[in-house]
Structure formats: structure tokens, C-alpha cells
Amino acid sequence: MDALIAENIQLFKKQLSDHVTLVAVSKTKPVEDIREAYEAGHRDFGENRIQEMVDKHEELPKDIRWHMIGHVQNNKIKYMASFVNMVHGMDKPKRFKELDKEAAKHDRVIDCLLQVHIAEEESKFGFDYNEAWAFLEDKPTEKYPNLRVRGLMGMATLTDDQARIRNEFKGLRQFYDKVRTELSLKDFNILSMGMSGDYQWAVDEGSNMVRIGSAIFGKRQ
Numbered sequence: 001m002d003a004l005i006a007e008n009i010q011l012f013k014k015q016l017s018d019h020v021t022l023v024a025v026s027k028t029k030p031v032e033d034i035r036e037a038y039e040a041g042h043r044d045f046g047e048n049r050i051q052e053m054v055d056k057h058e059e060l061p062k063d064i065r066w067h068m069i070g071h072v073q074n075n076k077i078k079y080m081a082s083f084v085n086m087v088h089g090m091d092k093p094k095r096f097k098e099l100d101k102e103a104a105k106h107d108r109v110i111d112c113l114l115q116v117h118i119a120e121e122e123s124k125f126g127f128d129y130n131e132a133w134a135f136l137e138d139k140p141t142e143k144y145p146n147l148r149v150r151g152l153m154g155m156a157t158l159t160d161d162q163a164r165i166r167n168e169f170k171g172l173r174q175f176y177d178k179v180r181t182e183l184s185l186k187d188f189n190i191l192s193m194g195m196s197g198d199y200q201w202a203v204d205e206g207s208n209m210v211r212i213g214s215a216i217f218g219k220r221q
């Protein structure tokens with residue numbers, strides 16, 4: 001439809017260093033837009049609603065790696081367990097239990113990230129640092145054999161205050177480093193932070209996975 005999408009994908013790939021994974025956030029966008037990015041060679045796409053991701057998965061090539069980046073409800077996990085590649089929004093211990101159970105039914109091991117609440121806003125989901133530490137200390141990989149806890153995901157406060165955003169990212173990076181050195185969990189090596197408006201700061205602060213929507217696909221309605 002719009003050749004700009006392929007161009008934007010190329011620009012991001014050129015700009016981001018190799019160790020930073022680009023998740024193209026296609027929520028609310030039509031499958032044609034995803035197809036265009038796909039044809040430009042892109043494979044990692046993020047959606048924030050399970051039903052929408054399921055519908056798009058059915059229509060699109062099966063080698064796409066789908067990332068669930070939005071809030072996850074336990075009663076919808078079963079719809080994505082057969083194909084989802086990575087679940088970023090794991091915000092409570094009960095999410096892990098349910099995703100593990102559904103992954104087992106499909107004989108899969110699903111990658112997931114702990115969502116940590118780093119923003120000021122009350123409305124955002126996630127573990128706080130103490131809860132996240134307690135959860136990770138408790139050896140989740142042994143408890144949930146059908147999950148791989150790959151790292152952390154965080155969203156900064158929606159604000160123009162750059163120093164504040166950077167500080168929130170820095171805090172999550174420090175926590176990530178501490179988990180890696182002190183708990184040495186297997187395959188725990190992903191730090192998902194940064195969106196269209198703040199990804200440069202996130203990368204500066206150590207992000208190795210960015211979730212970019214509007215800067216690739218254009219504004220959402």
C-alpha cells in the first residue's frame with residue numbers, strides 16, 4: 001500500500017546496532033501493512049490484543065515471530081499458546097502458571113519477559129522491583145518447564161521529561177544487570193524497552209529490544 005513502511009524498516013535496521021532486536025508494532029494496522037514489512041525482510045511483529053494477533057497470524061506467513069506486548073488476560077492465553085513467540089506483558093505470577101499450562105498442551109516452550117512497572121502512572125501493569133526479584137529468585141524456569149524467562153520489559157512514563165524517562169530506563173537496566181549477575185538464570189538476556197518516542201534513550205541505557213509502532217507504520221487512529 002505504502003512503500004514508506006519498507007523504507008522505515010530499512011532505516012531502523014540501519015540505525016539500530018545488530019544486538020538490538022526490532023519488534024515492529026502493528027497493532028490496529030491492516031495485514032497489508034504487515035505484509036509490506038514482511039516483504040522487506042522483517043519477521044518480528046508486536047500486537048497488544050490477543051484476538052487481533054490470532055486473526056493476523058491466521059492470514060499471514062507462518063514464519064512471522066509474534067510478540068504479545070499488551071496486557072494479557074488468563075482466559076485468552078489459550079488462543080495464542082500454539083504460535084506466540086514471545087510474551088512481553090507477564091505482569092503477575094498467575095500469568096506464568098497459565099501460560100506454562102497452555103504451552104504444555106502444545107508441547108512448546110514459550111519465551112516470555114517479566115513486565116516491570118517503572119513508570120509514574122498508576123495504570124500501567126507489571127511487577128514492582130521487589131516482586132520481580134522475589135519471583136526470579138524463586139527459580140521460575142524450574143517451576144514452569146514450558147516457559148523460558150528471557151528477560152524484562154518496561155515502559156517509561158508518558159512525559160516530555162527526558163531526564164525522567166532516561167532514569168526509569170536506567171533503573172530497569174541496573175535491575176537487569178543485578179539479576180544477571182546475582183541469579184544467573186539460563187537464557188536471561190533480553191531487555192525490552194523503548195518505543196517510537198523514546199527508543200534512542202532506551203538503547204543508550206542498554207535496551208536490546210525495541211518495540212516500534214507509529215514510527216514505522218504511521219500514526220494510529
Ligand SMILES: *Cc1c(COP(=O)(O)O)cnc(C)c1O
Pocket residue numbers: 025027048069070155194195196197211212213214215
Ligand atoms: C503500542 C505499543 C508500543 C509502540 O508504540 P509506538 O509509540 O507506536 O512506537 C510499544 N510497546 C507497547 C507495550 C505498546 O502497547
